[in-house]
Every structure is written in structure tokens, then in C-alpha cells.
Amino acid sequence: VNFGILGSGIVGRTLGGKLAELGHQVMIGTRDVSETLARTQPEGYGGPPFGVWQQQHPRVKLGTFADAAAHGEIVVNATAGMGSLEALEMAGRAHLAGKILMDIANPLDSSRGMPPTLSVANADSLGEQIQRAFPETRVVKTLNTVTASLMINPSLLSGEHSVFVSGDDAEAKAMVTQILKDWFGWPSVIDLGDITSARGTEMVMALWLRLFRALQTPLFNYRIVRRAE
Numbered sequence: 699v700n701f702g703i704l705g706s707g708i709v710g711r712t713l714g715g716k717l718a719e720l721g722h723q724v725m726i727g728t729r730d731v732s733e734t735l736a737r738t739q740p741e742g743y744g745g746p747p748f749g750v751w752q753q754q755h756p757r758v759k760l761g762t763f764a765d766a767a768a769h770g771e772i773v774v775n776a777t778a779g780m781g782s783l784e785a786l787e788m789a790g791r792a793h794l795a796g797k798i799l800m801d802i803a804n805p806l807d808s809s810r811g812m813p814p815t816l817s818v819a820n821a822d823s824l825g826e827q828i829q830r831a832f833p834e835t836r837v838v839k840t841l842n843t844v845t846a847s848l849m850i851n852p853s854l855l856s857g858e859h860s861v862f863v864s865g866d867d868a869e870a871k872a873m874v875t876q877i878l879k880d881w882f883g884w885p886s887v888i889d890l891g892d893i894t895s896a897r898g899t900e901m902v903m904a905l906w907l908r909l910f911r912a913l914q915t916p917l918f919n920y921r922i923v924r925r926a927e
């Protein structure tokens with residue numbers, strides 16, 4: 699499958715690297731290719747500058763957001779949430795029409811300090827904003843509740859723990875669920891319903907950020923415990 703991954707940060711790299719390793723054709727998208735390749739500073743989470751990372755992952759291509767979206771049969775939104783709508787506009791409506799968009803972004807606003815707040819919440823969500831702005835795109839909100847390394851390697855934690863899918867298109871959600879289970883190894887994928895349920899997984903960030911601070915590690919997840927029927 700051809701994957702277009704919008705986002706050159708740790709999430710885009712983690713998913714892009716894994717999908718390429720599985721034999722898929724991956725292009726990562728960024729705002730300005732030459733600027734991104736010219737970077738010499740480590741990325742936000744201490745990873746190498748993009749050019750160094752790409753030398754270690756030569757099968758992953760780099761293009762503009764528009765190049766990556768055009769390349770992808772499935773597109774991933776791994777851009778900073780406050781810039782996601784802008785990034786998707788740059789990717790181009792026509793390049794996204796009819797395609798599944800796995801939306802992993804959280805609408806985190808750090809402008810008032812740490813921990814960040816959500817720029818949209820309660821009666822709306824970034825997932826819904828994206829679905830409204832791109833009605834022809836099949837948005838599936840997923841993976842935004844776990845740290846990047848867990849997304850593709852849930853067995854870093856023992857026992858059953860869950861990720862979620864939200865979206866209006868049942869077929870798109872089924873495809874994404876298959877990717878999560880069969881390719882990334884998720885034992886439990888819970889379908890929360892339509893795209894409005896992205897409010898729940900985005901607002902969970904308020905808890906996630908405090909757990910991160912309390913536990914001093916991002917390597918944790920939620921286990922949903924149910925009464926046996």
C-alpha cells in the first residue's frame with residue numbers, strides 16, 4: 699500500500715519507518731523539503747535531525763505535504779494539532795478526496811505554558827473539524843492516546859491494553875482496525891462510534907499529560923476493564 703504521512707516528527711517517523719519495514723511505499727510530508735533536510739538540531743523529542751534519520755531509513759521518501767498526500771492511498775495526519783488544518787489545506791483537497799485519513803493529532807496548545815491545554819474540546823474536536831473541512835475524506839481518529847513507540851509496538855507493555863477508533867465511515871474504520879491489529883499488533887481496538895467520539899480520546903489528553911508527569915514515563919496505557927457477561 700502507498701502511505702502518505704503528513705508530519706516529519708517522532709510520530710510520522712515511527713509510523714513511516716514501521717510501514718516501510720513492512721514493505722509499503724512510504725512518503726513523509728513536510729512544509730518545506732529543503733528546510734527540513736537542512737536542519738541540524740535534534741527534533742523535539744531528542745531524535746536526530748530529519749536528514750540523519752532518513753539516511754537510516756533510506757526507503758522512506760520525503761516530499762511536501764501535497765507530494766505525500768498525492769502519493770498515499772492511505773494518508774496519516776501526524777502534524778501538530780494546532781497546524782493540522784493548515785497542513786491538510788497544503789496537502790490539497792483533491793489529494794485527500796475519497797481516501798482514508800488516519801488522524802493521530804492532538805489539538806495541544808502550549809502557548810499558555812505546561813501542561814498544554816486543548817484548543818478545541820467538549821462539544822467539538824479536531825477530528826470533527828478535519829472531517830467537516832474535508833467532507834470527501836474518510837477520517838478515522840486513532841492512536842492519539844498513546845506515545846509514538848507504543849503505536850507500532852504495543853507489546854512494550856504487558857497484558858491487554860487498548861486503542862480506539864472514531865469515524866463516520868464503517869469501511870474505513872474496519873481497514874484501520876485491521877492495520878492496528880495485524881500490522882502493529884494491537885490486541886484490543888475499541889470502536890467508539892462516529893467522529894464525534896474523537897472528543898473523548900482527545901480530551902483524555904488532560905489525563906495523559908498528568909499521568910506522564912506523575913509516572914515520569916510516556917510508556918503507559920489504559921486497560922479497559924469490563925464486567926464479564
Ligand SMILES: NC(=O)c1ccc[n+]([C@@H]2O[C@H](COP(=O)([O-])OP(=O)(O)OC[C@H]3O[C@@H](n4cnc5c(N)ncnc54)[C@H](OP(=O)(O)O)[C@@H]3O)[C@@H](O)[C@H]2O)c1
Pocket residue numbers: 704705706707708709710727728729730734742775776777778779780781782784785802803804805806841842843844845846847
Ligand atoms: N509524540 C507523541 O508520542 C504523540 C503521541 C500521540 C499523538 N501525538 C500527536 O501527533 C502529532 C505529531 O506529533 P509529533 O510529536 O510527531 O510532532 P509535532 O512536533 O507535534 O508535529 C510536527 C509536524 O507538524 C508540522 N507542523 C507544525 N506546525 C505546523 C503548522 N503551523 N502548519 C503546518 N504544519 C505544521 C511540522 O511540519 P514540518 O515538517 O514542516 O516541521 C511537522 O511535520 C501531534 O498532533 C501530536 O499531538 C503525538
